Amino acid sequence: MNELDSELVAGRLAQLGYAMTREAGEADVLLYNTCSVREQAEQKVWSRLGELKRTKKTRPELVVGVLGCMAERDGSDLMKRMPVVDIMCGPGELDKLPELLDNAVRTRASLAGDQSASQAALQGNTSRRSQTLAAAEDRLELLDLSRTISPVDPDGGHRSSYVRITRGCNKFCTYCVVPFTRGAEIHRPPEHIIDECKRLADAGVVEVTLLGQTVNHYRFEHGASVAVGGVTQPQKGRTYKGSHHRDAFAGTSVTTFADLLHQIHEQVPGIERLRFVTSYPRDFGNDVLEVMRDSERICRYLHVPAQSGSDTVLRRMNRGYTVGEYLEFLDRARQFLHQPEIGRPLMLSGDIIVGFPGETDEDYQGTVRLLEQSRYKNCFIFKYSPRPGTVAYDKIPDDVPEVIKRERNNHLLAVQARIGEAIGNEQIGQTFDVLVEGLSQRQLKASGLTNAARKPRTIEVTIGGSAVATAPVVDDADQGDGTVQVTGRSDGDLIIHFDVDNAAHAKSLIGRIVPVEVVSASGLSMGGRLVSAD
Numbered sequence: 001m002n003e004l005d006s007e008l009v010a011g012r013l014a015q016l017g018y019a020m021t022r023e024a025g026e027a028d029v030l031l032y033n034t035c036s037v038r039e040q041a042e043q044k045v046w047s048r049l050g051e052l053k054r055t056k057k058t059r060p061e062l063v064v065g066v067l068g069c070m071a072e073r074d075g076s077d078l079m080k081r082m083p084v085v086d087i088m089c090g091p092g093e094l095d096k097l098p099e100l101l102d103n104a105v106r107t108r109a110s111l112a113g114d115q116s117a118s119q120a121a122l123q124g125n126t127s128r129r130s131q132t133l134a135a136a137e138d139r140l141e142l143l144d145l146s147r148t149i150s151p152v153d154p155d156g157g158h159r160s161s162y163v164r165i166t167r168g169c170n171k172f173c174t175y176c177v178v179p180f181t182r183g184a185e186i187h188r189p190p191e192h193i194i195d196e197c198k199r200l201a202d203a204g205v206v207e208v209t210l211l212g213q214t215v216n217h218y219r220f221e222h223g224a225s226v227a228v229g230g231v232t233q234p235q236k237g238r239t240y241k242g243s244h245h246r247d248a249f250a251g252t253s254v255t256t257f258a259d260l261l262h263q264i265h266e267q268v269p270g271i272e273r274l275r276f277v278t279s280y281p282r283d284f285g286n287d288v289l290e291v292m293r294d295s296e297r298i299c300r301y302l303h304v305p306a307q308s309g310s311d312t313v314l315r316r317m318n319r320g321y322t323v324g325e326y327l328e329f330l331d332r333a334r335q336f337l338h339q340p341e342i343g344r345p346l347m348l349s350g351d352i353i354v355g356f357p358g359e360t361d362e363d364y365q366g367t368v369r370l371l372e373q374s375r376y377k378n379c380f381i382f383k384y385s386p387r388p389g390t391v392a393y394d395k396i397p398d399d400v401p402e403v404i405k406r407e408r409n410n411h412l413l414a415v416q417a418r419i420g421e422a423i424g425n426e427q428i429g430q431t432f433d434v435l436v437e438g439l440s441q442r443q444l445k446a447s448g449l450t451n452a453a454r455k456p457r458t459i460e461v462t463i464g465g466s467a468v469a470t471a472p473v474v475d476d477a478d479q480g481d482g483t484v485q486v487t488g489r490s491d492g493d494l495i496i497h498f499d500v501d502n503a504a505h506a507k508s509l510i511g512r513i514v515p516v517e518v519v520s521a522s523g524l525s526m527g528g529r530l531v532s533a534d
C-alpha cells in the first residue's frame, strides 16, 4: 500500500516539474513515506529525522516531509518533537501534498533560516481536516486517477504494478492502527480500476497486484445504495457469471470482488498475471474461488493472515473467526485451486503475531500447529508491539516478557523455515512459468549493486535538477564465466533463480514469462533451469 502511495506521489510531483534523484545529498526536498503498523518502522523514521537536524543547519532551505501513517497518527506532536519537519501529510490527504510542498518550498526559500515563521505558515495550511469525508474520498480518488503511467523501460523496467481497489479498513483488530490511520473502508468504482489496469497493460506492465487491507471485502454498489432498516443488505446471489449483476434482494446493482476479478481478467488480457493482497479469512465466498480456478491468468496465490493459532487469542484480537474456521477456509481454497498435476499448485502465505497479551505457552503451541497445518510457503512473523490509540494498547496489558516474545519469534521462524524448505523440495522436477524480474541477489552483490540502489525507499526530489539514471546494469554483470544469474517468480509467488548464458540474453528475458524447471531448493528460494526461451 505504501509503495503504491509513494509511486502516486512521485508521479504527481514529476507531472508538476519536480525531478527525482537517488542521492539524498542532492535533494532539495526529502519526503519519508511512513508506516505505523509496528513500532520498529516508526523508530527508523525518528532516527532518520534526528540525523537530518545536522544537515538542516548547513542547508536551511532543505524541505523535509513526513507522509503516511505517522503523519496521521502523531500529528502536530511530531512537528513539535522534530522541528526539522516542514510538512506532514496523512495517507488520506496525499492529494494535498503538491499544495503543501509548494508552500513549504516557497517559505523555506524566502525565510532561509527562520524556522518558526516557516512552520507557522505551513501549519496555517494544514487546517485540512475540516473537509467532509465524501469530499476527501473524491479527492483521493482523483489522486489515484491522476496516476502517471509511463511506458515500461524495455531493458528491465519493473513490469509489476499495484492497483488499489479498496482503501481503509473496518475490522478494528484490537492491535492494529490501520483503521485509525487509513480510515473507513471505501471501494473504488470498478470502471476506474479496470481503466487503470488497461493503461498499465498498454504501458507494458504484465503483472498487476490488486490492493486492499481486506481485499476480498471489495463490493461496489452502483448508483444509490438501498438500505433496509438502516443497514445496507449483503449481497445474496453470489455468481460472477452475471458480472456486475443486479442484487435481487436490495434492488441495487452490485460489483462483487468475484465480478471485479472476472471483469479484469476478461477485459485486460494484456495483464498476464493478476494477483491480490491481503485476504481476510472470513467472507471469502466460493464465487471468488471459482473465478480464480476458471481464469488462466489469475495467480494461484493467497496471502491470508491467521495472526494466531489460539481461539482465545483470536477472540482477544477481535479477528472474528476461530482456528477451525480458518483451517476450513484453507481446505476449501485448496479443494478449488490446488492443482499440482497441471503445474498450478496453490501457494499460501500468512502473517502471525507472537506474544500478544495473555498468550500462554499453550496458545503458542496452537500457533505452531496452525503453521504446520497451513503449510505456508512463507509467513511474516511479528512480535506484538503495542500501538497507541488501539484497543489493546488501552485495555490489554502487554504482559508477555520481551525475552519470551523473542524466543517464540525465533522458534516460529525455524518452524516456518522447515516447512518452506519442504515445500521447495516438493517442487523439484516441476516446471513453472516464471516472470523474470532481474538480477538475483547474489548477482547484484557480485556486481556491486544492491537492491537499495534499485528501489529507493524515500522519495528524494531535486527542484530544477535532472533525474539520475536508475536502470539496473545488466551488461556489467556476470559470474566470472560469462553467465548471469537472474531471478523471478512463479504464479504461486515462488522465488526461482536460474543461470542464463550471457548478459544480453539475460537482458532480453527481463519482464518476460518463461518456463523454468526447478532443480534445487534452499531457504526461501529455488534454483532452476531455463527450459526454453525463444
Ligand code: 5AD
Residues within 6 Å of the ligand: 037, 038, 175, 176, 177, 305, 307, 351, 352, 353, 382, 383, 384, 385, 386, 387
Ligand atoms: N504488533 C505486531 N504486529 C502487528 N501487525 C499489525 N499490527 C501489529 C502490532 N501492533 C502485523 C499483522 C498484520 C501485519 C501487516 O502486521 O500481522 O497482518
Ligand code: SF4
Residues within 6 Å of the ligand: 169, 170, 171, 172, 173, 176, 177, 178, 179, 213, 214, 280
Ligand atoms: Fe488491521 Fe485487522 Fe484491518 Fe488487517 S483486518 S488492517 S490487521 S484492522
